[in-house]
Amino acid sequence: MPATQSKHDVFQAIADPTRRSLLRLLADKEMSIASITECFPITRTAVNKHLQVLSDAGLVKRHKIGRETRYKMRPEPLVEVTEWISYFEKYWDEKLDALMQYVESDDE
Template identity: 70%
Template sequence: MPVAESGHDVFQAIADPTRRSLLKLLANKEMSIASISDCYPISRTAVNKHLQVLSDAQLVSSQKVGRETRYKLQPEPLLELQDWLTFFEQYWANKLSALKEYVEADHNDE
């Protein structure tokens, strides 16, 4: 399973729908915690905890700008997920191809 250098599992980080939504939101632009919190019906503390999980998995980074902290997407760990999913995509493509060949084969022993 893809694990970031920090030891946090990228799969665990994206398992939560709110965190997946945060990644999509941050894919568009860098945002402050206040701006991010305005987009969700949860407390700023809850948003901050979700961002910390994503940060631990190296999926987001933060930078202090004046008095606020701004977050942005770091998509590189998602490449590990893509590689993992590609492996299983090929696995299922091979299985479906074998099934197709079996179904289309001329079975004379019936």
């Protein structure tokens, strides 16, 4: 496996609601594992496993300060998700246009 390729698919990583919540939490600030665990009704081990999946997908970065490990979101891998979703926007736009035409023609 090339060094630049992540171990986990970004889509797989964000599929879990807890991991999506972790990303939201870490979007604006760097936090320790202890601080993160306080925000969730799951064990520290479970939080750590979720963070590992996010880290393997390149969605969080971690670094040690003394004995403490701190985490922060890395948004760059989410570009893949954005590009995938934007491909389908044309279908949503077509459906919304058709709905608007239907609603407007029904008024007359």
